[in-house]
Amino acid sequence: MPLKALQNKYRNKEISLISFNIIIHTDTKKCLDSFESYFPAIKNSNADKIIAKIKEQAWGSIVDVLQREIGMIILPVNTFGDKVSYDAYGFPDANVSKAQRKGYSKYYMKIEMQIGPEPAIQYPVNYKAKKDTTSQSVKLKSGEIMPVVTITLTTYPDNGLVPLDKFIGVAESPMAWSTSNESILDGLINTNVTTDLSNFMSLINEAVNDLSINMLIE
8 A cells, every 4th residue: 555545544543442451472471570570569459550551651652653643643542432342451451343343443453462473473474574583593591592573463343354564563682682681671660761772662662663664555
């Protein structure tokens, strides 16, 4: 789709989130769990406080970038009120048809974010590898990880179950991280925001930026 056509398609149009799912590879989650005490407590005992913080920070980044770069008008996550179900983290968890019946926006979207090592990420079939693959050959030592963050955004119209578009953003750590170094949590547990892909938050932000770029060029 030409750039101008896509910009006009979503610019100044309201869009509602219907689900936001995060999948973290077992080994990566073990690394994060070792720093559990660094994350703030949450009220919901059925929720994971690490995932809660990642969702909160990632959603803030997604909203900021898509509104600024794409021109979307992203409605609040509670825009459906009590008309749909919500997950343990306060995000809507509704199927498309119910969201269309209960909502009033022009578009609806679901988001899936995967965090894990390269072999654990299942890319959509239309994903076109753009990144340097040399890092894939790096042999990790014990206590090291090289995470990949993948964000897939699927949009739907205000009626009909066939998706309109599916976009993907990917960010990969260019170097090995030590799982004992708390700096890999910078931006998540503190305000030390970086852009050097040396921590989880900088990877998430980079994946969001890559997502917005792909929305403009696909």
